[in-house]
Amino acid sequence: MELQQSISIADKLKILTDAAKYDVACTSSGTQRSNDGTGIGSCAQAGICHSFSADGRCISLLKILFTNECIYDCKYCINRRSNDVPRASFTPDEICTLTMEFYRRNYIEGLFLSSGVLKSPDYTMDLIYAALYKLRTTYRFQGYIHVKAIPGTSQELLERLGFLADRMSVNLELPTAEGLRLLAPHKTRERILAPMRLVQNRMEENRQEIQLYRNAQRFVPAGQSTQMIIGATPETDFQIIHVAEALYKKFGLKRVFYSAFVHVNEDASLPARTGEGPPLLREHRLYQADFLLRYYQFQAGELLTEENPNFNIFLDPKCNWALRNLDVFPVEVNTARYELLLRVPGIGYKSAGRIVKARRYGKLDFGDLKKMGVVLKRALYFLTCSGKMMYPVKIEEDYITRNLLNVKERLPEGAGGMTFRQLSLFDDVRFGSAAEGGVI
Amino acid sequence: MKTIYICTDSITGIFSAVYEAWKDRRREGASGIAIQGSVEPELFCEYREILEKESKAEAVERMILGNLGQDVYHHIYYAALSRDDQKGEAILGTLLAARKIRQPRKIMEHLGNPSVEKVFELSRAVGNEAHLLTGFVRFQELENGILFADITPKNQVLTCLGAHFQERFPLENWMIRDKNRDMFVVHESGRRWVLVQEEDMEGRLDARLSRLSDQEEEMQKLWREFCNTISIKERENPKCQRTHLPLRYRPNMTEFVR
Numbered sequence: 001m002e003l004q005q006s007i008s009i010a011d012k013l014k015i016l017t018d019a020a021k022y023d024v025a026c027t028s029s030g031t032q033r034s035n036d037g038t039g040i041g042s043c044a045q046a047g048i049c050h051s052f053s054a055d056g057r058c059i060s061l062l063k064i065l066f067t068n069e070c071i072y073d074c075k076y077c078i079n080r081r082s083n084d085v086p087r088a089s090f091t092p093d094e095i096c097t098l099t100m101e102f103y104r105r106n107y108i109e110g111l112f113l114s115s116g117v118l119k120s121p122d123y124t125m126d127l128i129y130a131a132l133y134k135l136r137t138t139y140r141f142q143g144y145i146h147v148k149a150i151p152g153t154s155q156e157l158l159e160r161l162g163f164l165a166d167r168m169s170v171n172l173e174l175p176t177a178e179g180l181r182l183l184a185p186h187k188t189r190e191r192i193l194a195p196m197r198l199v200q201n202r203m204e205e206n207r208q209e210i211q212l213y214r215n216a217q218r219f220v221p222a223g224q225s226t227q228m229i230i231g232a233t234p235e236t237d238f239q240i241i242h243v244a245e246a247l248y249k250k251f252g253l254k255r256v257f258y259s260a261f262v263h264v265n266e267d268a269s270l271p272a273r274t275g276e277g278p279p280l281l282r283e284h285r286l287y288q289a290d291f292l293l294r295y296y297q298f299q300a301g302e303l304l305t306e307e308n309p310n311f312n313i314f315l316d317p318k319c320n321w322a323l324r325n326l327d328v329f330p331v332e333v334n335t336a337r338y339e340l341l342l343r344v345p346g347i348g349y350k351s352a353g354r355i356v357k358a359r360r361y362g363k364l365d366f367g368d369l370k371k372m373g374v375v376l377k378r379a380l381y382f383l384t385c386s387g388k389m390m391y392p393v394k395i396e397e398d399y400i401t402r403n404l405l406n407v408k409e410r411l412p413e414g415a416g417g418m419t420f421r422q423l424s425l426f427d428d429v430r431f432g433s434a435a436e437g438g439v440i
Numbered sequence: 441m442k443t444i445y446i447c448t449d450s451i452t453g454i455f456s457a458v459y460e461a462w463k464d465r466r467r468e469g470a471s472g473i474a475i476q477g478s479v480e481p482e483l484f485c486e487y488r489e490i491l492e493k494e495s496k497a498e499a500v501e502r503m504i505l506g507n508l509g510q511d512v513y514h515h516i517y518y519a520a521l522s523r524d525d526q527k528g529e530a531i532l533g534t535l536l537a538a539r540k541i542r543q544p545r546k547i548m549e550h551l552g553n554p555s556v557e558k559v560f561e562l563s564r565a566v567g568n569e570a571h572l573l574t575g576f577v578r579f580q581e582l583e584n585g586i587l588f589a590d591i592t593p594k595n596q597v598l599t600c601l602g603a604h605f606q607e608r609f610p611l612e613n614w615m616i617r618d619k620n621r622d623m624f625v626v627h628e629s630g631r632r633w634v635l636v637q638e639e640d641m642e643g644r645l646d647a648r649l650s651r652l653s654d655q656e657e658e659m660q661k662l663w664r665e666f667c668n669t670i671s672i673k674e675r676e677n678p679k680c681q682r683t684h685l686p687l688r689y690r691p692n693m694t695e696f697v698r
Contacts, residue, residue: 013662017669035610042608049697050575056680060575063670098662099491104612105579105588107663107694118455159656262674277674337629357549361541364552371557 007088013098015088018115019068019079023227024257028060029143030222031166039140041103043166047144059163061146065181066090066128070116072341074173074184076232078264079116089118092131099284100139101255109142110144110166111135111331121152126187131155132164144222148200151191157197158390159202167222167254169426170196175243175244180235181235182269193251200252201225231261231279232270238300241289245300248293258286273425285311292317295349296342314405319345322382323397330389345404346379378404382400444472446479447458447528454520454528455497458491461532462500473528508538509545513536518570520561530558569593570600576685577601578694579614580660581653587614590648590692598625602633658695667695 003120029047035269049058051119065079073081076219087120095113100106113131118124126148134142147165162168170192206219226247230240244256245284260278263270289311292298296318303317304310312320314370322345333355341352351373358364358372365385370376379401388407393399443464447457457473464471474480479487504513516534519527533555538547579587591601598618602625605614611667615626627633632691690696 010662010665014665016671017666021670021672035607037610040609040611044574046571048571048575051693053665053667054678054680054687055671055673055675055679056677056684057671057675057685059667059670062666066466101659102663103696105581105659105663106575106577106589109575260675262672280675309487338551354549360549361550362552366551371561372551 009094009098012088012090012094013064015086016065016068016090017063019085019116020063020065020112021064022078022259023112024342025115025146025169025225025227025255026058026060026063027114027167027225027255028146030254030268031144033142033221035142036259039142040100040141041141043110043144049108050108060109061144062099062108062110062114063089063114064095064098066095066113066115066124066131067118068116071119072117072184072186074187075265075267075269076183077128080265085252090131092127094133096135096139096141097133099135099143100141103141103143108143110146111169112146114148116198117150122148122154122157125150125153125157128145129161129164132161136164148220149195151187151322153195162199162202162220164218165220167225168199168220169225169227170199170227172228172243172256174232174233175228175235175240176233176241179235183232190345196224196226196251200260203252204354223252225253225255225257227257227259229261230258230283236302236309237282237286237311238306240286241293241300241303244286244290247295256290257288258283281313282311285313285317289317292321297339298343308435313403316345317402318343319378323401325399326395326397329395330384332387333364333386334386338401343380344382346375346377346382347374403434405429441484441486441488442470442480442482443488444482444490444529445473446474446476447488448490448492449477451517452494452497453492454531455500456492457528458498458532458535459487460490462503462535471532473630474527474531475528478483478525485508504535507555508545508547512538512545512548515548515559515563516537519559519564520602521561521566521599523595524562527562530555530562534559540622549626566600566653567595568602569595570597572689573597573601574604576689576693577605577616578692580694581656582649583653585613585653589613589614589616590619591616592619592688592692596621596623598623599635601625602627602635603662606633664695664698 027047029045031043032045033043047060048058051059051159053059068079069081069083069087069089070081078085092205095111098107099111103110113128115124115128118127132145132147135145145165146167146169147161148353149161149168149170151170157314172192173184173187180187180189202219203223206216209216210218228240229391240258247253260280260283262278263273289303292303293300298321302319311317322343328340328343333341333342338352338356341347341355344347347355354362354372356368356370363386366376366380369379369385376390381393381395381403383389445457445460449454453474461471461473474498479573504516516531519531526571537550537553537555539543541547541550548560560697567665573591575592577589577610579589582588596618598616602618605616606627611625611629613627613629615624617624622637622639623637626634626636
């Protein structure tokens with residue numbers, strides 16, 4: 001106890017940052033807010049990244065835990081009750097000082113406050129509320145605040161908190177209820193979904209309040225998000241993206257984040273260490289699929305099937321879908337519907353939008369597409385411009401797969417009757433019969 | 441014979457040249473704009489130096505805003521801030537092309553036109569750099585409480601940053617220096633930001649800028665510690681970090697120096 005009182009703010013920051021780093025979301029998007037001229041801070045709709053850490057993840061918010069003391073014992077978590085790690089707690093004042101001083105120097109876009117559970121969910125959330133209230137009122141802070149809601153917190157407290165924060169998130173932790181039972185014995189699916197539903201309903205009500213009264217306070221204006229751990233339990237990608245789709249459709253979530261499982265604890269119920277590190281590629285494929293759901297009008301059922309429940313490691317989900325649906329290709333750039341353009345590998349939603357606009361003014365060719373940001377090395381197998389393909393390629397699954405996997409930028413095999421090949425002295429290359437009978 | 445108008449490298453300069461070219465009513469291709477100091481002489485060209493003049497620039501600004509709208513003006517303004525030598529030519533080409541289509545306000549959608557495409561590309565590059573810098577600018581608190589930051593951008597993005605930080609820190613005194621161009625954007629609490637070009641200030645200024653407040657060192661240390669701690673060792677990926685945060689920004693960023 002004595003040790004804890006003498007702990008400096010620098011040490012606290014180190015301990016509580018270290019404990020918070022496994023939280024995924026660090027986005028500052030979703031709110032557009034101007035400063036009212038009385039304080040500090042504003043929010044940009046698209047969010048702003050302020051730095052990038054050595055693991056390549058963006059640092060946008062001051063991501064800290066309020067405390068890393070916890071009454072729970074979740075098997076995967078570094079802060080679980082049974083772990084012997086240094087423990088610390090911030091005071092609301094310390095959080096305010098750190099946030100304000102970092103924000104003034106433009107280090108951060110706002111605050112991401114999560115926490116272990118100290119005594120009870122309500123007790124912890126009350127302290128968090130005190131910190132945020134002080135930050136918003138005394139310091140007039142108008143930057144971004146993302147706060148984690150701890151399952152089991154009272155409804156009334158969550159509602160008050162929602163008016164201070166821009167985004168709220170409840171961790172789903174694991175994709176299925178069985179996984180949760182196995183690894184997080186103190187948490188249940190129902191207790192996690194309850195606050196999510198509450199926030200969703202309150203946001204809906206708030207939307208109507210705002211229509212009536214223009215100056216009504218905003219409740220969680222940047223929406224809510226969640227995260228789940230990938231690879232700690234044996235779920236398939238098929239199950240995971242179905243869960244994500246359900247969350248988007250039924251709970252109106254803004255984002256679902258996936259977190260590749262990192263071994264921090266030794267426990268019999270966790271998967272054995274493989275020495276390969278966290279499943280980063282799998283996480284990447286899930287994010288790609290997640291974008292297809294949100295921006296590209298794909299359904300989870302189109303991307304994976306029960307017989308084929310995991311993503312192809314070698315190909316991204318969109319290419320994978322295209323190869324299994326070759327009957328819709330090639331697509332004619334100058335006439336195809338926007339929805340169909342979106343489904344072409346190598347065309348993103350931005351370039352699809354540009355194509356639709358630009359083709360009103362004249363026929364587009366492959367050169368124009370390149371300038372608009374289309375990735376031709378992927379798109380060329382699926383597109384025609386005015387009825388012509390870029391190279392004489394075959395619409396055939398094996399052929400396209402082989403070429404797509406050839407990651408370096410080069411012409412497809414056999415295009416234009418030319419192939420590239422490293423010459424070697426010992427090759428028996430016939431340099432065309434025309435040259436025969438010449439020198440040598 | 442083609443006439444090329446030579447102007448200074450500023451919004452006012454380029455817009456003045458556009459004004460002159462417009463007034464002479466040259467056909468497309470028969471006139472061009474070049475930036476002073478980066479003129480590559482061509483044969484069969486007449487060169488004419490243009491003095492930058494506020495009233496001419498304003499007339500062009502009104503003309504663009506009135507006929508082509510806010511959106512197109514935004515693209516042209518950003519393109520004019522680019523470091524590219526061809527920007528004047530591209531802007532003039534875009535404006536001339538806009539006269540020929542039925543809905544001039546949609547000229548920026550006409551990406552098949554090389555000039556429009558160029559303006560779009562330049563504006564996107566400037567916008568991207570400005571956006572990145574809204575995050576990467578690092579202020580230091582000086583002895584007298586002023587927040588000061590150095591940047592070394594490729595394009596002239598100070599004006600874009602001025603608006604952003606005025607919105608964000610209306611009650612702070614702050615100042616950003618573009619080291620490549622010896623330009624400053626200065627903001628006084630509660631006022632509007634101003635753009636200042638000052639070269640001879642250098643020697644005196646540097647000494648004053650190195651006197652930091654008592655707290656500053658401590659805060660920088662905390663921030664560095666935070667950045668080191670937040671990274672997950674098992675996921676380390678310097679290449680990914682470099683694509684998001686190119687090395688050229690790092691010399692001015694607190695967490696990467698020392």
